[in-house]
Amino acid sequence: MVIVINKNTPQEKISILVKQIEKRNITVHVSNGVAYCVLGLIGNTSNIDSHSFEAYDFVEKVISVKEPFKMVNRLFHPEDSIVNIDGKTIGGEKLAIIAGPCSVENEEQIVSIAKSVKKSGAAFLRGGAFKPRTSPYSFQGLKQEGLDLLLKAKAATGLPIVTEIMSISMLDRFVQDVDMIQVGARNMQNFELLKELGKTNKPILLKRGLSATIQEWLMSAEYIMSEGNENIILCERGIRTFETYTRNTLDLSAVLAAKKLSHLPVVVDPSHAAGMWWMVEALSKAAVAVGADGLIIEVHNDPENALSDGEQSIKPERFDSLVKELKSIASINSKAI
Amino acid sequence: MVIVINKNTPQEKISILVKQIEKRNITVHVSNGVAYCVLGLIGNTSNIDSHSFEAYDFVEKVISVKEPFKMVNRLFHPEDSIVNIDGKTIGGEKLAIIAGPCSVENEEQIVSIAKSVKKSGAAFLRGGAFKPRTSPYSFQGLKQEGLDLLLKAKAATGLPIVTEIMSISMLDRFVQDVDMIQVGARNMQNFELLKELGKTNKPILLKRGLSATIQEWLMSAEYIMSEGNENIILCERGIRTFETYTRNTLDLSAVLAAKKLSHLPVVVDPSHAAGMWWMVEALSKAAVAVGADGLIIEVHNDPENALSDGEQSIKPERFDSLVKELKSIASINSKAI
């Protein structure tokens, strides 16, 4: 950590600050430059809130050298993590394909889509039971019944199921019945929820918040891991920018950054990123080319009558041909579906 | 609502779509232009998800004319709402000053700050008991004990208390003891929490999410109001932009927009917006000049040793002189503290 101090500050004030810091067993190296006096802090600064020093009126700024995340940091865990989900894996040489409708609508729909995506090569079934919607007047999901139907689809296909949790009150049910619990972008900093999920050992699919920095995203993963649950998969799903042509802006460089900074697997959600069905295939190919560990794709047999997100869902036949193309690209990065 | 259709679309397909829409008792006006065929939908379109039409491959885009929010819409409620909080009001000709430390730290601290800010002119006491922190290793607040201490400070001063809720599990306690319940920026789209708050009649201070559009912010207020609770105060607290010199970018035009689009009072949080104590006074004056209905300001007697957010807290003496200046500016906008 580096503390930059106004050069007109009385030596006395600086000394008091230095002593305070040294009390925490940190060595302070003082450099007097032309423009500033600079304090270099050497030692274990990880429990210090760097911003707190900015409360001193003579401190110009504080610069952190070290990342604030520990358990998810690749520095201390150089190998890729591989997460096991009901016998299947995400991470390493595997390219995981998660597919299914935005919302579970009825038994016939979810079971038939599940069978279809499995046949095409999907390893996991997605489907929303509890739906976060911007409007209170929009369809909010089938809720508990939706979970029941997902279980039927799992029974029919063997595909592990992935679905979003919206409240701690549903945790027991999710732990019992869901194979990978999704934390949506809007709840990425619902810290109470993260802590509770950290106390389970369920695989967690942690979506990046709409305007979360990569560091904040990894800190949310740290919330889960610091409670004991190491089964975390990150999911890049587009960020909010000034561009409104697409629903969000897919940030594929974030996949590279997250994989460099942490050891966790990273999957990509091209459906929510673009918000337009006709972009999903091309963005899926790009995500695999950049080196993502998997994809989560919305597939619907009748998008025009879908109860939610029909505009960003692709039809089963397109999904089928897409998976074939993805296999070729994955092999260039030494991955296999 | 306006649906823009690719001009090469067979008439048959358009007719099917038009009939589907008409079934919902909506009149469709078809205009055939040079570049596009345009459908104008007239009638009650408020329950239609405009994006759903984009699932049709011949639909180029869908444009909403009407705002999706209803109960918070000024269109149907032209007068300003005034919210009553334990005998005091926010909205109308009142400029409400909410002040106090970021976190409640101990009895001496919260009681003395409460007395001090009251003397300077604050009408409400703020103080965090449950703290949302980016890092799991940062101070998370005194929690229940923090609420106990807030009650002591209220007993000593009579100031109604404002504090943040982070989980539905704490709702009963908050309803019993807190005068205005704050929903933080990170929970602005924690829809389960919003619905539960909507079932109470407690005043809710709804902070704008880090990257929430004004429309999304009002939709979150709609979540609360649609459950029955009309006591909502909006709070602009800075948005995330490309500029990193400040913690966030205070968006004062959002105050004007929110007050035009809705009838709810809007207060401003200059402390979180700037993230720097030396900006708080100037931004407070700007917020009052623009026409905000109140301010929520972090005040700490010893910012350098604060357990959180010391860098953005001002000292009681500066707060005292600030309130005097605010009174002059408020009077120009026909408001009084």
Added chain:
Amino acid sequence: MVIVINKNTPQEKISILVKQIEKRNITVHVSNGVAYCVLGLIGNTSNIDSHSFEAYDFVEKVISVKEPFKMVNRLFHPEDSIVNIDGKTIGGEKLAIIAGPCSVENEEQIVSIAKSVKKSGAAFLRGGAFKPRTSPYSFQGLKQEGLDLLLKAKAATGLPIVTEIMSISMLDRFVQDVDMIQVGARNMQNFELLKELGKTNKPILLKRGLSATIQEWLMSAEYIMSEGNENIILCERGIRTFETYTRNTLDLSAVLAAKKLSHLPVVVDPSHAAGMWWMVEALSKAAVAVGADGLIIEVHNDPENALSDGEQSIKPERFDSLVKELKSIASINSKAI
């Protein structure tokens, strides 16, 4: 174009506005809804500035249906444009690889890199002679001498040269000696420069501005084309967002959008987007997978001593192996290098 009018507006005022619009040979369709009165304008509205209607105090908002660009619009030119640059092409089934150093530094450097990238498969040589730098104290390029050296590299390899223009005063020299003139992100809305370039018939590589919407980017292309020059290649090079880990955020969905909305070829610059050499290869692969018509990549034989942008340049041997991988991915999209 749709004009939304406040429902309390006197009929008289609306009639005056309608008559004014009809004078321009536009048909106005009036719909009186519950919340608003809506005017639908049918006819040639392309020369009308939609915002101008917002000067009326009874107009709530104005919504454009049609894109404001014409000559670059795919609607009126459905086939892909293919641009010929000194005998080579960009667009269609060709994947164009443009490579070379950020700055031309000396003859030995530029000639040797040119030979190297040609051998690896590049079809064009890039190299900056006039450099836009944030700081006036940074290396500003070899200027005219840089152009001389580019010509030597062209003579030695036959590769057409691509370099950035920064001022109209250099136009004659560029038209004479440069094969494809680059307009940098910072000059995307230097309209005087665009107009002058539109009067030449030189191929123009138009980079997207740091925070330019896709529509603004296409409007800048329209500036060039409306003056007569149809040889335009668009270049996505990353946009500015809240995320600062990467220099910019590469927006691959913009490639898809620009190709859908316009008929122009689109290339991608992964070097400037990421600003980090170790991301360049992966992002290049993603760009080809998404369907870009080409890449412009910074290659330097000695990045550690480069006079500019060494941090985002890859070495010739990595470029060589990258091109091999790109060929495989390109073939999936029916493109060849």
Added chain:
Amino acid sequence: MVIVINKNTPQEKISILVKQIEKRNITVHVSNGVAYCVLGLIGNTSNIDSHSFEAYDFVEKVISVKEPFKMVNRLFHPEDSIVNIDGKTIGGEKLAIIAGPCSVENEEQIVSIAKSVKKSGAAFLRGGAFKPRTSPYSFQGLKQEGLDLLLKAKAATGLPIVTEIMSISMLDRFVQDVDMIQVGARNMQNFELLKELGKTNKPILLKRGLSATIQEWLMSAEYIMSEGNENIILCERGIRTFETYTRNTLDLSAVLAAKKLSHLPVVVDPSHAAGMWWMVEALSKAAVAVGADGLIIEVHNDPENALSDGEQSIKPERFDSLVKELKSIASINSKAI
């Protein structure tokens, strides 16, 4: 400057880098931490491009301590700069009001508006002669004739004139006839233009680019000042963010930041920031309250028929009453109109 090095780097490589840096007369302080090896550079690092070190594959990141701007830096020029414009001043205890139409349209228009705004208290007349427009089909200004008309308005009122330059080719005319030359947001990084303006001694109104950081904005001022021209006024005019309700987001904290980091006066343009006439008055008051040194406001006698930006222009009578309110607020900050 601080260079963070991967802890697995061979000592030999680090030594070579350290020696290279020391050759530039910079002292290097090496700290070996648990996670990283950190090099602290002490001395005159202002001519070093910090990013260049990131080209080394063992360098994790480079952190600058010092700001890259010198002549505009308040550190070396603690007093506020006051700029003299044809006998009037901007900066210090003066609140400068610049007002006038977006575009000069005809003699009657510009002269009558000039008289009107002068009477209300404006000290400078603005009016566009050369207009940067997103569309090549929009009105581009009266150009040279516009300048002629501005001179007539100046002759009639004595108000110094402010207008935008778009090309170096017009520089001689502007130096001769214009009192303060405006550099628009889109040209903030047109470095060739900045350098030429730096060679004059004309006052320059430098608008902040749409997505320019405060540091980039000050670096553009440094471009001008490093060529010898010290007469620079900064202008905050709104930045591009995700919010699209307003045309831009007015960033009033940037006024505070620019005034702290530099000694230059800062004025605010509420008209372009909001893009809506009904927000202009409130934002003007906020800008004065925050401590801006002036305002530049669009005033038009007939906004509904303005040739450009009518939607964001206020009428003379509203401007008149606004100036009265601004005087009261200015006095709180010890400023006078």
